[in-house]
Amino acid sequence: MTELPATAASMPRINEPAPDFTAKTTHGERKLSDYRGQWLILFSHPADFTPVCTTEFMGFARHADEFKAMNTELLGLSIDSNYAHIAWVRSIKEKFGVEIPFPIIEDISMTVAGAYGMVHPGASDTQAVRATFIIDPDGMLRAMVYYPMSNGRSIAEFVRLMKALQTSDTNKVATPEGWQPGQDVIVPPPQTAPAAETRASEGYNTVDWYFSTRKL
Template identity: 75%
Template sequence: MSEILSQFPHLNEPAPGFKAKTTHGDRSLADYKGKWLILFSHPADFTPVCTTEFIGFANAADTFKSMNCELLGLSIDSLFSHLAWTQNIQEKFGVHIPFPIIEDIKMEVASAYGMVHPGAADTQAVRATFFIDPDGVLRAMVYYPMSNGRSINEFIRLLQAMQTSDKNSVATPEGWTPGCDVIVPPPKTPEAIAKRATEGYKTVDWYYSTKSL
């Protein structure tokens, strides 16, 4: 089991570096330094669920960009397949795909990120999504089954939550969205516990306090 886990990237550690050909030219992880990056894989081009996801990412691309976040797709397909598929999406659905897609025929990037799960398919990347922060640290991973598309709105919400936590040194509760109260870190000493009730937070008990931003 430890050998299997070692093959996968770990949260809060540097994301695996890569250099790859994409539909927008060569790209490397270093190109995204100073920005958030969402790297996401899909099983194959010209598949219906993946098409809906790419349309969803494309429609939200400006929102991600406004949050200092770039998008980068990947599948184990050729560059020519990617180009033909994105042109097909433009022609059939009227949606332009504005972000690059990695050509990963040798499965080098997919393997480094643990995107290939033999139980799902030997030659396809699963629906994996990786959030990499401006320092190149892997902050979140989300996996979906082959049969079900991802929620792009949830990825926007998660990015907003992580950026809010980073900026304000707070946590966010279930379903948090901007404007909702955030969770204050719990006290770590008996003295801090005794003081917590007087600090002006919305305190339910010593370990659970919230505040508005």
């Protein structure tokens, strides 16, 4: 059996505790436990001073206040030194007029990248792919999304996903494709045959016993 490289041997899983870390960042040392009681979006990029990553970081910066209003912190990461991060952030401010308000992890050892499965040998052995992890206030991993090196993420989609996750948690509902705040949500389907029989009379917008929606 072929043995996987250490950086690819394990992958984090949704609805399990997010891998713990303590790391040096552009804003000082950060630990996963620092974010207890808050949501955290941890995202990696292949390298500093690269064009696609620059657009993504500016996108996260432009939405930072919106994330903050949702009790959500941002934390970047790449396999670059802190000095490279600082120089890149300063360059973005100087050349593009955008200030990066969130910390960036220095991960030259690939410790955090390895724990979170950010290094995919098929893409690169020495760079992290565009991975995004949403961690809830209890330290549980709630969502993760991977993008290829060549294509930038939609930051607006992560804003939407955060709103959807928080709505689901608060109201014990699911959300349909492309859901936006103010739209109907999905009621969990009945779990027994008798409950399925009575679903149509419960006051929801019921298309079939397993598919019911309601307003919040």
